[in-house]
Amino acid sequence: MTADPTGAPARPRSATTAMLDVRGLQKIYEGRGRSVEAVRDLTFTVAAGELVCIVGPSGAGKTTLLRCIAGLLDTTAGEVVLEGERVTGPPPGMAVVFQEYGRSLFPWMTVRQNVELPLKEKKVPKDRRRRLVQDSLEAVGLADAQDAHPWQLSGGMQQRVAIARAVAYEPHLLLMDEPFAAVDAQTRADLEDLVRSLWQRLGVTVLFVTHDIDESVYLGQRVIVLSNSPTVVLEDVPIDLPAERDQLTTRSLPRFAELRSHVYELIQLAKSGHRPA
Amino acid sequence: MTAATLGRRSPPPSWLLGLAGLAGLVGIVELAPRAGLVDERYLPPFSAMAAALAEQAATAEFWRSLLETLRGWATGLAIAMVAGVALGLVIGGVPPLRAALNSTIEFLRPIPSVALIPLAVLLFGTDMRSTLLLVVYASFWQVLVQVLYGVRDVDPVARETARSYRFRPFTQVRTVIWPTALPYVMTGFRLGAAVALILEITGELIIGSPGLGRQIAVAQTSGAVAAMYALVIVVGLIGVTVNVAARATERRALRWHPSIRRDLAG
Structure with a gap:
């Protein structure tokens, strides 16, 4: 670590x-x-x-x-x-992880875009945003799935994406x-x-x-x-x-x-x- | 798979079947008048229509009319789309406004656009703006109603996710409401495009604003039956092209949507 x-x-x-x-x-x-x-x-x-x-x-x-x-x-x-x-x-x-991961993640965005969106909204500078997304996806073991859409992943992986999104937000x-x-x-x-x-x-x-x-x-x-x-x-x-x-x-x-x-x-x-x- | 390939030959592709159906129709239209089943004065054989079409295509008048029709149709549809989407997002996004306007929309929507022809003529005469009014009125409701459905379809969990991450209202519209409504907008576009073409031709036929519809009326009154059919065929082809283009756009824009995507996880 x-x-x-x-x-x-x-x-x-x-x-x-x-x-x-x-x-x-x-x-x-x-x-x-x-x-x-x-x-x-x-x-x-x-x-x-x-x-x-x-x-x-x-x-x-x-x-x-x-x-x-x-x-x-x-x-x-x-x-x-x-x-x-x-x-x-x-x-x-604060960040919330919902039970219904399939509906909480946005299907029209890739995994990376899903994780990055709240950071953009929070006005985190681009470099730092990139690193937060990368690190949080690595932390949940999904660094390779960044360009996939959530619906291309299994249920457990989708919930990992939702957790990565919450973690990247630094709540x-x-x-x-x-x-x-x-x-x-x-x-x-x-x-x-x-x-x-x-x-x-x-x-x-x-x-x-x-x-x-x-x-x-x-x-x-x-x-x-x-x-x-x-x-x-x-x-x-x-x-x-x-x-x-x-x-x-x-x-x-x-x-x-x-x-x-x-x-x-x-x-x-x-x-x-x-x-x- | 193997059993099927061994057992019987795979059916011909659907586009080939579609083409065969079309060829059959052409064959009937060609043969029926020649065989004397229908009066050639009212339904000339297909070859005569094709010849008349070729003749038309050589005139500047035809191309000018085609352009007028396409321009009127596209302008009307564009206005209806912009107005329908903008008002749909606003009305759909403000529940009290939606409740207040619901009955008004339900009253105005079923009014057939052609019923407004006298009004349009009073306002603009035989100008292209008369037809434009009909086109906009007819296609606007198609778009608006679809957008209203789309806005209502936003998943409550997606909405709460956006709220919990403190998305600004504009970000919510851009990243949550708009993508959810997009499939509906696409449907509204396809329906609106079809209705807009119908009203464009109707307006030209009845009001006499410039375009293919007026050419059809001119051909009819001057007894150029084959030319009239030729123009009708052109109008039909425009309709088909618009629909195909709209569907292709839909597939591209909605790759993520359950109706189009292929899920890897079951």
Whole structure:
């Protein structure tokens, strides 16, 4: 590993400087004549440089929460604060990787153009832009596919392109919305390791939303378990597994099994409608 | 593959079949009048039409008329395209505006352009502008409606991606909305081009503005039946050429589109 390819600035990692602060977040969807409370009261913080996973039963408002954090959706009450600034629209230091990679990448552009476009929009100078695109595609193992169109690649490769696009953007916060839900199990394991290694290399803060319990325990430093809708935080589970993780040994650790069972039980509780006192 | 090649001969290519069909039509048009099945005064044999066409092609009048028709058609279509695309992007991009104008568009669109002939004559007389008005009116709606469909077709995930990377509104139009709408614009162009040609000829025939349509009317009134058919054939050929050219452009511009591309990953 040579020099940090994206040159993400080093940030002080103290408990007081929260990268992301979600306070009393509530989201009610107002429909015709009826309103649905998707998220009731969510409060948590993510420190700079952390990798935090959010799991919850299906329909727990995970995507709603992520869209509120991304500034793509207005909140009904409470606030989202990113790097000390209140989020009212998509903030500058953030990139989102969507689950639907096939629709998030633009089919009329090549892989390189897809990765480069947000940088152009950000007015990154040409030389630096070139290097960022090259480095990020190399980091996801797709340096040879630059001139292909996304639809000429497999699903896993397309999601790698979307990750490269996010990484090249040099975000401080990387939001991932069930990014591997649509790829096969083997590709999924590879992509999980890719996220871990990019996170360790770049020092970026990652908030990873998933419905997969194993995935959340394997990836995260913390796992925030959500209740069913209207959503509150059920438990914030610290994951005290070694920092160096790999698919075979980490997943066969007794501690992994314990944490997995614990999160599993929480999800079962959440499904049965249990709420914290 | 091998079974098929062994079992039966592969069918002749489709262009050959198409050509055979055309040759059949020419044969019928040639033979029917000669055999006395139809009156030669109203449908002369194809060879007579071809001769009349050759005769026409030797006159400056024919080429001037052809040019007038092409110019009127292209001008009208260009105006309709620019106006249709620009207004389509604006109306489609502003949902309240779209909702407000929807019923108006649905009312104006079905009005047959030929119903405006009296108005056009009142405004511009037998000038080429009369015909231009009809051409623009008819093809504009074709383009506008397609662009409106196209703008509505933008994928919500693509839109959110653009928003999350903080694309400026103009960048969103250029890199997301326009490419999404492009297949629809192409369809609008093809439909508009066909309708524009119909109205161009109609205008020339009925209003008498200069062009092939007027030549057809002149040929008809002077009893030059073969020449009349010859001109009709020329108009048909223009239509075919325009359609072929539009499809070729479409294929080139939309190589990435699912209807044209070949995915490597299934």
